[in-house]
Amino acid sequence: MPATIETLVDLPYRPATPRSYAPKIGVIGCGGIIKHHLEAYVVAGFDVVALCDLDLERAVASQKAFYPDAKVYTDYHQVLRDVSIEVVDITTHPPVRPPIIEAALRAGKHVLSQKPFVLDLDVGQRLVELAEKQNCYLAVNQNGRWAPHFSYARLAAASGILGNVFSAHMECHWDHTWVAGTEFEKIKHLVLYDYAIHWFDIVRCFFPGQNAKRVFASTARIPEQTLMPDLLGQALIEFEHAQSTLSFDAGVPYGSLEETYVAGTLGSLHSTGSGNQEQRLSVTTAQGRWSPSLQGKWFSDGFRGTMGELLCAIEEQRPCTISASDNLHSLALCFAAIASAEAGAAMVPGSIRQMPV
Structure with a gap:
């Protein structure tokens, strides 16, 4: 049904x-x-x-x-x-x-x-x-x-309300410069690795049973940046019949924003807010629009x-x-993205066995 x-x-x-x-x-x-x-x-x-x-x-x-x-x-x-x-x-x-x-x-x-x-x-x-x-x-x-917004989104997609999901696009614009002087500042790919691992993992929740074919990623520095790791990062992930884009701007001092958009053959889901702690979510289908009051x-x-x-x-x-066995697939996607950013070429998830840097 x-x-x-x-x-x-x-x-x-x-x-x-x-x-x-x-x-x-x-x-x-x-x-x-x-x-x-x-x-x-x-x-x-x-x-x-x-x-x-x-x-x-x-x-x-x-x-x-x-x-x-x-x-x-x-x-x-x-x-x-x-x-x-x-x-x-x-x-x-x-x-x-x-x-x-x-x-x-x-x-x-x-x-x-x-x-x-x-x-x-x-x-x-x-x-x-x-x-x-x-x-x-x-x-x-x-x-x-x-x-709350990711948990609701993955369960909504799994319910079938969106039909066959073919796209998931997520973007984060926030200030991550708090890492200055900490051990995190020493991580070259801080954004794509330590932070984006959550998003690489969530992406997979929207496409169960599908393995990513390849990923292309890049990083860059913002003007006047003094921190060691690049604060700009993005990734394009290709599936057989779907795509996903991730965009991270980690040096935004004012007006932070985070958005998630998931589309399928029967509907779409949109979540937005000033950050991942405060999100407003809605699901739209031929039956109408539903906006839950998210708790937590x-x-x-x-x-x-x-x-x-x-x-x-x-x-x-x-x-x-x-499970750790499932998480290895998220890590494979993350490692491929970092290797892609290093090489400037698309990479196949699973082909990069170790953290590139």
Whole structure:
């Protein structure tokens, strides 16, 4: 039966939590992003019992702010030796993360890895295979999937209300110069890699079952730019019967804007706002137009959504929608885009096995 406008009223786009599964959770890595993880986990009622960071003060600060009864460690092996802990959230930077994930899986823990997952697709594949061997779940924190507008958009597209989707165009115009003086400023392709990985992942949600044929991307600097990474980036993604464009202007000091437009054979979806925290969305078909009143925000609902999805998948013994095996396809698209920007030529996703720079 074809989807109708009424279908859109009750789309379950809000983060889910397990019905009864309440495992003890250990967190490895208490850097800047952990605030948003723990804020979301407190709201959801997730049971974090251990916090670990090489910098003891950072771990203690997270403990005091969010989980005062949690144990604090500087050695992640101590977290993994705790047999009561079933799930670990690993939020360290990508270069040091794979050995920690491997150790966690060998210890029999389910893992939620921060994004971007790995710097090498083959390393990621080996971790996926290890997780399967250990009968453990390995998921990636693609929290953008639970930003209210993205979550609603992907579920609307999946409902069939838009028909066969053939285009997805997304643009972001914002100020990302806050990275000055941080570790993020050292990432050459900061925009296409660390930031756009969310958009490469979301694009794939609109074209399930389709593999991108090739991607062409480029980057540039804005006038008077002093930051090392280019602040302008764009990508054109080709599918067999669809296309997608991504545009990023990361040096906009005033008048920020973010838009998403998805079109199909039966309708279209448009979301717009001053940023990804505030979006107004509408769906238009032959039946009319529907504009939901979206609840929540990307930060911190996105982080509640990822951990919630992992825990629900474990409880229901079903595949996890943010599995590492699925995420390798998003990374392949991202790596191809970066390689394209470096070479000035289109690249085939999957042909670039390692982060180009």
